[in-house]
Amino acid sequence: MSLRPALYASTGPAARTGSSRTPNRQLRDAWLRHRRSVGQQSQAGKIPLASISLGLGGLLAGARARHFSKTSSGPWLRRSGALGLRAPLCRALATETLATKVLAEGPEIRTPPGDPRSYRVLQLENGLQVLLASDPSASTSAAALTVHCGTFQDPQDRLGLAHFHEHMLFLGTEKFPKEDEYSKYLSEHGGDSNAFTMSEYTTYYFKVASPFLDEALDRFAQFFISPTFDPSGIEREMKAVDSESTNYSTEDGWRLLQVLKATAAPEHPFFSFDVGNLDTLGSNDLDNTRKQLVEWNKTHYQAGAMKLVVVGSDSLDTLQELATEKFCSVPAGSGREMVYPVKPWPSSQVGRVVKCVPLKDSRSISACWPLPPVQKYLFAKPELYLAHLLGHEGAGSLHDALNQFGWVDQLSSGTAHSFTDEQLFAINITLTPEGDAHREEVLALLFEYVETIRSAGPKEEIFKELASLQEIGFAHKEDSPLPDDFAASAAMALHRYPANEVLRGPFALDEWRSDVVAEYLSTLTPTNCLIMVTSDGFREESTAQSASDQGWKPEEWYKAYYKLEALDKDHLDQWREKLEVALQGQPSGLKLPEPNRFIPNDFSLRASDGEGAEVTKLPMEVLPPNPLMDSGMLRLWHKVDKAFKTPREYVLAHVHTAAYDAGPEVVTMMRLFCSVVSDDLNTFSYDASVAGLGYNLEFADNLTMSVGGFNDKLPDLLKVVVGRIATLLEEIETIAEAVKGASSEEELLAALGDRGQELLEKLEVQRQILLQDYKNFTREDPWSVGNYYLSQLTMRKSWHLSEYIEVLERGPDLAATAAAVRTAFSHVQVDMLVHGNATAEEAKSVADTVCASLKRLGAEPLKELRKKEITQLPLNSTTVFEYDLAALNPAQENCSTQVVYQVGPTNEDLSRDACVSLVCRIAHVSAFQRLRTELQLGYIVQAFPWVNEHICGFSVLVQGPHEHPQKVDELIETWLEDFGQELEAMTEEDFQKNVEALVNERTQRYSRLLQE
Ligand SMILES: [Zn+2]
Structure with missing residues (x-):
C-alpha cells in the first residue's frame, strides 16, 4: 500500500462568534466556535474488481442466518439516508366518517402475552387494509406501507422502473x-424514513415523534395519492439510481x-436486470420515462394491493x-394479478453447476x-x-462432518428467494x-446428508421440538427496538397472513404435514439441484x-465471469x-440430531409480581446496577430486571x-485462540443457539465474553x-x-495423537479464515477502508x-499460540x-464460575489498565492524507x-457534546440535499458525529x-461555509424543532432488556 501524506493544505473557514441572546443561540455559537478545520483526510480509492463478498452463502440467506430463514427475496434495493425540507403547515380537512370495515380486533388478534400494544385491523372503503397498533406510552410513532408489486412488474423496455419509481x-x-418536504419534516421531528423494492413487494416506512404522527x-x-414525478427530478434521480447500480457492481x-438471475428461465421476470441504470431507464428519452412512470403508478399502486x-x-x-382521513383517497382497485409465463427454474434450468468468479478472495458452494x-x-x-x-451444526450434522475435515467456514440453510410462484431453497x-x-x-457429502434425512423419513418428534421453539419464540417475543421496523415487517405479514394472525403467523407451526415434508424431501435430488460454486x-x-471456448x-x-455445466451421473459417481x-x-x-437439551422449561421471573410496577424504560430513569463483589481481580455488578x-x-x-x-503477536494469537475455542465448542453450543441462548468470545484489544x-x-452453557x-490452553500446552x-x-x-492433530487442524483453519478476512479488507468499500485509516492516524x-x-503468515504454531495466551492471561482485571432475570445469588455463582477458571489459568490481578490516547490535531491546520488503493483493488470505481473535525473529549462539557449531536443532525439533511441530491457526488453521502474512543467531532x-x-473535499468545504450561514439564518422555531427532535431521539424508551 502506498501512503502519501500531506499533499496539500487548506484552511477552513475562520471561527465565528456571535451574540448569546438565547440559550439556543448560545448552543449554536458554541458549535461554530468549535468548528475549526483542524484535521482532514481524504482517501482516494482507485480500487479493482473486488468488493465485499459474503459469497453466495451470504447472498442467499444471510451469512449467519442459521436455519431461521428470512423470507425476503435476496438483497433489497435500498435507499440510504433521507431527503428533506420544511413543511407548509397545511392540514387536511377532517373528512366525514367513511365506510370502514373492522376485520379483526381485540383478543381476536393473537398477540404475545405482555405485549403493551392493542391492535385492530381495518379495511377502508377503497380496499386498503390497515393494521393499527396503539401504545399510549410510545414516544415515537411509525407507519409502513407495502405494495404488492415490485421489480417483477418492470416493463421490458424500462428495466429498473419499479426501483426508480x-x-x-x-x-x-x-x-x-x-422535493425534500417529507424527509425534512421527519428529520425535524425526531424521525426518518426509508424504502426498499423487492421482487414482488415494495415497502415504504417512517418513524416520527408521536405528537407529529398526523402531519x-x-x-x-x-x-400514494398524488406523486408529481416532477420532470426536473427525473434526470437527477436517474443518476442516483445509476450510481447505486455502480456501487452494486x-x-x-x-x-x-x-x-x-442468468440461470433462471429467460421468460420469467427473475431473469431480468432490476436495479436500473441510465441506459435501461432511458436517460435520452426522459419524456417517455415520465409517461411510463405515471402509467405504471396508475396500474399497480392501487389500494387493494396495499x-x-x-x-x-x-x-x-x-x-x-x-x-x-389520510388514506381514503388512495385510488381503489386491486392492482394486477401476478402471473408469469413459466416458473423461474423449470426442469431445463436445474441439474446444473454454475461456476462463478468472485471479486474477493472467497469460496463457497450453494x-x-x-x-x-x-x-x-x-x-x-x-x-x-x-x-x-x-x-444443523450438532454432532453428526453435515456441518460437523465438513468441520472435521477442516472444510467449512460457515453453513446455513433456508429459503433464499420467495416468489408467488416458487421458492428457491x-x-x-x-x-x-x-x-x-x-x-x-x-x-x-452434502448429497449424502440429504439422503440420510430422506431415508430417515419425516420425524414428528423433530417437528414438535421445532414447534415448541417457535412457540417459545412468540410467547417471549421482544419488541423491535424501532417501531418502524415493526411496522415494515407487519405490513409484509399482513399481505401473507389472515388479519387475526398477522402477529403470530410468522411463528406459527400448527400443522404437521408429513406428506408434504416427504414430498419436499423427494424433490431434493441432484437432478433438481442448481449448484453455484464460487x-x-x-x-x-x-x-x-x-x-470462452471453455x-x-x-x-x-x-x-x-461464470460458466454453466450439466450435472450428470458421472460427475456424481466421481x-x-x-x-x-x-x-x-x-x-x-x-x-x-439428538433432542435439544437447551430448550428452556423454567420461565419464572425473579422479580416478584408487584415489583417494578413503577419502573419505566426511559434511559434517563434507568437505575444503575449494584456493585456486588470486588475480589481484586474481578468486579461484579448486578441488576435484576423489573x-x-x-x-x-x-x-x-x-x-x-x-x-x-x-505486541501484535500476542493480539493475533489471542484472536486465533478465541476462534479455536468457539470452533471447538460449536457442536455443543449450536443447540443452545437454536434455543435462544448464545455466547460470544472476542478479542479486539481486550477480551470480551458475553453469554445471553x-x-x-x-449457567450450564457459561x-x-x-x-x-x-x-x-492446557491441552495445547501439553501437545506442544x-x-x-x-x-x-x-x-x-505419533506425538500429536488424534486430539493433537485435530487441534492443529483447527488452528490452521482459523488462521486461514482470519488471514483471508484481513487480506480482503483492502477490497472493502473505499469508505470503510478510509475509516480504518482515519482511526489509525x-x-x-x-x-x-x-x-x-x-x-498470521508465519503459519500455525501450537507452542507460540500457547505462550501468547499464557502471557495474555498472566494478569487480568x-x-x-449480570443483568436480567437473575438473583444476586445467581449472579455471584456466575462470577465464581469465571473466577475459578481464571485461577486455573494462574491469572494475577492486573495493576494498571491500558489508556487509549488520541492524537490532538493542531488547531487551524488542515492535513490531507491520501491513500491510493489502486494497486490492491484496481477495478473499484468509487473514491471516498x-x-x-475534532472537537474535544466527550463528557468534559455536556452542552458542547449536545451541540455536536445537534449540528450533525441538522447538517446531515443539508449535506444530503447539496452533495447528493443536487451535485450527485455519489450514492453514499453522510454528515455524522465522529467519535474515536473518548474524542468527539x-x-x-x-x-x-x-x-x-x-x-469533493473542496465541495464539502464550500457546502460547510454555506451550512454555517444556513445555521445563522435558521429561524428560532426551526431550530427549536431540531432540538426537540434530538431530545426525543435520545429519550426513546428501551424496548428490549439488552438495550438497557
Ligand atoms: Zn435505490
Whole structure:
C-alpha cells in the first residue's frame, strides 16, 4: 500500500462568534466556535474488481442466518439516508366518517402475552387494509406501507422502473411539492424514513415523534395519492439510481445475484436486470420515462394491493380516524394479478453447476432447489423443517462432518428467494481454502446428508421440538427496538397472513404435514439441484485465452465471469469416489440430531409480581446496577430486571489484559485462540443457539465474553464456555510439549495423537479464515477502508493490520499460540455485569464460575489498565492524507472522501457534546440535499458525529465514482461555509424543532432488556 501524506493544505473557514441572546443561540455559537478545520483526510480509492463478498452463502440467506430463514427475496434495493425540507403547515380537512370495515380486533388478534400494544385491523372503503397498533406510552410513532408489486412488474423496455419509481415518490407530491418536504419534516421531528423494492413487494416506512404522527402521515399518504414525478427530478434521480447500480457492481453479493438471475428461465421476470441504470431507464428519452412512470403508478399502486401499518400513542379510535382521513383517497382497485409465463427454474434450468468468479478472495458452494411457494403451507412451513435439519451444526450434522475435515467456514440453510410462484431453497456453505480444494467431496457429502434425512423419513418428534421453539419464540417475543421496523415487517405479514394472525403467523407451526415434508424431501435430488460454486481459484481459468471456448462468459450487467455445466451421473459417481478416498474406508458418521437439551422449561421471573410496577424504560430513569463483589481481580455488578419481565439474562465480562501492550503477536494469537475455542465448542453450543441462548468470545484489544438469552440453561452453557478456555490452553500446552523432541513426521504424528492433530487442524483453519478476512479488507468499500485509516492516524500506539497479517503468515504454531495466551492471561482485571432475570445469588455463582477458571489459568490481578490516547490535531491546520488503493483493488470505481473535525473529549462539557449531536443532525439533511441530491457526488453521502474512543467531532463522508477526492473535499468545504450561514439564518422555531427532535431521539424508551 502506498501512503502519501500531506499533499496539500487548506484552511477552513475562520471561527465565528456571535451574540448569546438565547440559550439556543448560545448552543449554536458554541458549535461554530468549535468548528475549526483542524484535521482532514481524504482517501482516494482507485480500487479493482473486488468488493465485499459474503459469497453466495451470504447472498442467499444471510451469512449467519442459521436455519431461521428470512423470507425476503435476496438483497433489497435500498435507499440510504433521507431527503428533506420544511413543511407548509397545511392540514387536511377532517373528512366525514367513511365506510370502514373492522376485520379483526381485540383478543381476536393473537398477540404475545405482555405485549403493551392493542391492535385492530381495518379495511377502508377503497380496499386498503390497515393494521393499527396503539401504545399510549410510545414516544415515537411509525407507519409502513407495502405494495404488492415490485421489480417483477418492470416493463421490458424500462428495466429498473419499479426501483426508480420508489425513488421518485420521495421527490414531491401535489400537496407537498418540495422535493425534500417529507424527509425534512421527519428529520425535524425526531424521525426518518426509508424504502426498499423487492421482487414482488415494495415497502415504504417512517418513524416520527408521536405528537407529529398526523402531519407526517399526511405527507406519507400523498406518496400514494398524488406523486408529481416532477420532470426536473427525473434526470437527477436517474443518476442516483445509476450510481447505486455502480456501487452494486463492485459488490460480490450483487454480482453473484446477477449470475443466479442468468440461470433462471429467460421468460420469467427473475431473469431480468432490476436495479436500473441510465441506459435501461432511458436517460435520452426522459419524456417517455415520465409517461411510463405515471402509467405504471396508475396500474399497480392501487389500494387493494396495499397494506398499511400505523403504530402510535393515540387510541385505536383516533388512529382509525387518522388512517381513514389520510388514506381514503388512495385510488381503489386491486392492482394486477401476478402471473408469469413459466416458473423461474423449470426442469431445463436445474441439474446444473454454475461456476462463478468472485471479486474477493472467497469460496463457497450453494445447493439450491426450487420448491412450491412459501405461501402454500403457511401454517405448516415444511421448508423450516428441512432448513432446521440441513442447517444443523450438532454432532453428526453435515456441518460437523465438513468441520472435521477442516472444510467449512460457515453453513446455513433456508429459503433464499420467495416468489408467488416458487421458492428457491438453499444450503449455503462458505469453504476454507482446504474445503475449496475438496469441493467435489464437499458436494458428495452434502448429497449424502440429504439422503440420510430422506431415508430417515419425516420425524414428528423433530417437528414438535421445532414447534415448541417457535412457540417459545412468540410467547417471549421482544419488541423491535424501532417501531418502524415493526411496522415494515407487519405490513409484509399482513399481505401473507389472515388479519387475526398477522402477529403470530410468522411463528406459527400448527400443522404437521408429513406428506408434504416427504414430498419436499423427494424433490431434493441432484437432478433438481442448481449448484453455484464460487471460487477465487477460477480466476485464471476464466481469463485464459481459451476461456470462452471453455464456456466462460461475463454476466451481462455486472460482468462477473461464470460458466454453466450439466450435472450428470458421472460427475456424481466421481465425487462419491473421491469422498470414499477422503473417508479412508470410515463411515461418514452423518445422522439426525439428538433432542435439544437447551430448550428452556423454567420461565419464572425473579422479580416478584408487584415489583417494578413503577419502573419505566426511559434511559434517563434507568437505575444503575449494584456493585456486588470486588475480589481484586474481578468486579461484579448486578441488576435484576423489573421493567421488561422477560425470562432472559445477559452476562457481560470485559477481561482487561496486558496483551495489547505485549505486541501484535500476542493480539493475533489471542484472536486465533478465541476462534479455536468457539470452533471447538460449536457442536455443543449450536443447540443452545437454536434455543435462544448464545455466547460470544472476542478479542479486539481486550477480551470480551458475553453469554445471553433465556436464563434457564444459561449457567450450564457459561460453565462449559469458560471451562473450555482453560482446558484448551492446557491441552495445547501439553501437545506442544510432547511434539518438541519429534524429529520425523512419523514421530510428530505419533506425538500429536488424534486430539493433537485435530487441534492443529483447527488452528490452521482459523488462521486461514482470519488471514483471508484481513487480506480482503483492502477490497472493502473505499469508505470503510478510509475509516480504518482515519482511526489509525488518530490513535496513538495502535497496531496495524499488516502487522497482524505478518504474524498470521508465519503459519500455525501450537507452542507460540500457547505462550501468547499464557502471557495474555498472566494478569487480568475483569469487569462483569449480570443483568436480567437473575438473583444476586445467581449472579455471584456466575462470577465464581469465571473466577475459578481464571485461577486455573494462574491469572494475577492486573495493576494498571491500558489508556487509549488520541492524537490532538493542531488547531487551524488542515492535513490531507491520501491513500491510493489502486494497486490492491484496481477495478473499484468509487473514491471516498472523509473529512473529520475534532472537537474535544466527550463528557468534559455536556452542552458542547449536545451541540455536536445537534449540528450533525441538522447538517446531515443539508449535506444530503447539496452533495447528493443536487451535485450527485455519489450514492453514499453522510454528515455524522465522529467519535474515536473518548474524542468527539464531526465528519462528512462522500463516496462516489465521478469526482476526484480533492474536488469533493473542496465541495464539502464550500457546502460547510454555506451550512454555517444556513445555521445563522435558521429561524428560532426551526431550530427549536431540531432540538426537540434530538431530545426525543435520545429519550426513546428501551424496548428490549439488552438495550438497557
Ligand atoms: Zn435505490
